[in-house]
Amino acid sequence: MSLTKVFDPRSFKAFFKDRFAEFLHDNYDxxxxxxxxxxxxxxxxxxxxxxxxAPSGDTTTLACLRHGQKFIDFMGKGA
Structure with a gap:
């Protein structure tokens, strides 16, 4: 099965922006x-x-470096 059949990049883009906002609320004041x-x-x-x-790749990479597995687990829920 191809990736496009199981993963819709457009819906993930919308999901990511909302999920990243939730991540910020959970980790910053x-x-x-x-x-x-x-x-x-x-x-x-x-x-x-x-x-x-949503932030660009450099910011998401920084978030991942700062928060490690916590970031990966948080962002992966519901994806």
Whole structure:
């Protein structure tokens, strides 16, 4: 079976943005803290915090490096 038959990238993209926002809420106090930790503008962090946008690969890699298996387990639930 091909990957496209079991994995829809578009639905995962929507899932990821919402799930990453949940991850931020579980691990940080507010969007301002997220901005400082990940070195982004406050508005960018707020967009992630609210689930409006998802971060790019470098930020998700940093989250994984910071939180390790906890990040992987959290993001994998429901995928």
């Amino acid at each position: 507010n969007a301002e803290e997220v901005a400082v930790i990940y070195g982004v503008r406050y508005q960018t962090a707020l967009n992630w915090w609210q689930g409006i946008n």
